[in-house]
Amino acid sequence: MSQKLVLIDGNSILYRAFFALPLLNNEKGVYTNAVYGFTTMLLRILEEEKPTHLLVAFDAGKTTFRHKTYTEYKGGRQKTPSELSEQFPLVKELLESFEISHYEIDQFEADDIIGTLSKSAKQDDMEVKVISGDRDLLQLVDKDVNVSLTKKGVTNIENYTPDFLEEKMGIRPDQVVDMKALMGDSSDNIPGIPGVGEKTAVKLLNQFGTLESIYENMDEVSGKKLKEKLENHKDDAFMSKELATINRDSPVTVKLTDVTYDGYPSQKVLGLFKELGFHSLLTRIDGGEAETEEQADALEDIDFTVIEDVKSDMFTGEDALFVEMLEEHYYYGTILGFGVVNNQGHYFIPTVAALESDVFKNWAENKDKKKFVFDAKRVTVALKRKGIDIKGLSFDMLLASYIINPAENHHDVPSISQRMNYHNLSYDEEVFGKGAKQKVPESEVLSEHVVRKANAIFHLKDQIVEKLKENDQQRLYTELELPLATVLGEMEYYGVKVDTNRLNEMGEELKERLDTLEQEIYELAGERFNINSPKQLGVILFEKLELPVIKKTKTGYSTAADVLEQLKDKHEIMPKILLYRQLGKLQSTYIEGLLKVVDEDEQKIHTRFNQALTQTGRLSSTEPNLQNIPIRLEEGRKIRQAFVPSNENWVIFAGDYSQIELRVLAHIAGDEKLIDAFRNNQDIHTKTAMDVFNVSEDDVTSNMRRQAKAVNFGIVYGISDYGLSQSLGITRKEAKAFIEAYFESFPGVKKYMDEIVKEAKQNGYVQTLMNRRRYLPEINSRNFNRRSFAERTAMNTPIQGSAADIIKKAMIDLAARLEEEKFEAKLLLQVHDELILEAPENEVEQLQQTVLDVMVNTVQLDVPLKVDFAHGTTWFDAK
DNA sequence: TTATGCACGC
């Protein structure tokens, strides 16, 4: 029987896997992406190659015998990221559970081990397969030794036979080292001959065969320049050849008989996979499938009581409560039931039994009875709808989970529990199904699931609070997010009054104008088409009308506004299309979109603020999004005329922070010039222009101010030089110069930016004023884009996030003051740096005092906070 | 149902 030896280049594959896969970590927070990639590759090799002998070779240490030849060997290499180096012990553990040999020798590289063993295997008439990501190994290729290189990712591999290699590279396997001697290799810091690339090297080798032969026949080398280069770097070339040559006689002590392989112990491997969190790989192991299914079903039994008549002694005052709802929209949604768990028992209370019970209501409304819930705001609003004003919400699993890591995008009870290594419940998807198949299960299944969720909250609460303490985020949680949930809940429940007549009126007008435009566009295009389809529009503009193509998307021509803007003068149709787009957006999103969500009875809109979503700590708003109602263009701004007070003689009142992000920046960066500018109440964009362009205040042109404003915008939102160049319509180089001039003008800001990136690289996260965290796993990425993105995020998040913290605190303070001082005024909306309220006309003056006091004094920074006010009979008029 | 392009706000 033929024997087959598979040799795996462990370092190479792990590196490949690490950079190819996103930086996953398992529930214990250990990074496993490289090990995961390695494992998928390994499983595939085992299935496809069925080796009789198997060994994984690793590099030993920092120095190798090659460093004696050339101390700079592999110089200039980035240090291995800690997220990767911590995975080496894991992969060795993995190999041990698979009972696969691994091996390394001091002073030698994995290549040399592989070279040596493949040589002895050949002598024993074995077939050899080498797996690596390193092209150097190709020198080993011959009729008995095939080398498979990873192409993209780790499981996608390409097998090199001598023929394939020749076809692909234009040289024979034994010329691979000569090739490298000529070309060099920047990743190993092998010099080669400067100016000789792949093309020249192949040409020379085809002509002369080997490096030696080139130098023996120098007369025949064509080209004076090339000859010169070869002569000047002869020593380098021969040294490079020596460095690139794999040592096939390394002092390998392991014998082929030591590396025989006849499979792995399934149970052991399965155990490790579970430990590592490789759930998707379980089915690829023999016996894995049955095991996991069994496991999935094997939730521990849970005894619970279905309550028909709520009694007060079932509550202890420290109860976990889970409210299950059918729809996501909890203002209109149906309550499916309540799960209650405390240290006395587990209960399911059917909706009717709870809502008709005074005992339940009394318990809910008693602030001294502590409730541990998931999504306090949802619970608040849903129960308010049923006439219950729940109090004493002392723990919210959703908010806590969001604070611990906002990057996690599954903040539901089962997912959070899984992450905390608590598995005694199913995923909602398993119970309710998904998509069109979604439905409420039979009542026993439902009630058990609801109780299990309450149970998970009850059991994990202390652990989660502990984690918050560990990260010094307890105040952020108890003093900011938790009380804010109540404030936001009241805002959502109260809603915003909408004048639907006004919306309909505007809709009529828009419809007429759109119809006219549509006809005109068809006329000019010479045919009817769907103007709303970027694909069809692209064909008309760039093929039929032959307008110049300025930008392409991955699917075709770009028809984005900035492109159309550039074509505005090229064809009569362009301004019409731009206007059609603008009006079409108003019609579909704002007129029709808003009308769809107005409550018929109240004529109010109840948006929902998502308090656990954004990576920076800002809120978001959905169904509808009331944080992006048009304001920039007059036409769109009129939509705001439809947002009106809910009582007669009331007004819409708005207070917005002026330049809050730049003020926060001045504070955290401690930049003296920026701080002075704000203390002196200077126009910050003019001030920036003065410093960046080095002119006096009187010489700042409106164009300079506009550019300075864009730079400030860039600083606040963390855009790149490319982003700035786009927004100003200048080259990237010019944009870069602007940014540099800015940093020169505000050295404190520059210093902050450098330090925060350094801090992020060290800690792996950045923080806001109130200790909100954002983890940046890609801050040390080798990929330029990913790294740059993480760096900009590091600079930007503390600014945006701190501003978010501040306005959140202001909202809590304001809600308290409005109540204390018995205002009738109500908070309606928050739009990142502004608060929208409605109030009786006669409260306006007093209200302005109070809102000013709260917003300006809610935190003390090294610069003053400034707030602007406006009010009017509609939101439009509050300007 | 899902992905893509586009546009609105801060």
Add this chain to the structure above:
DNA sequence: GACGTACGTGCATAAT
């Protein structure tokens, strides 16, 4: 010099 560029939500289209 690569590469694709803040954070969100929602609409329409087109492919699945």
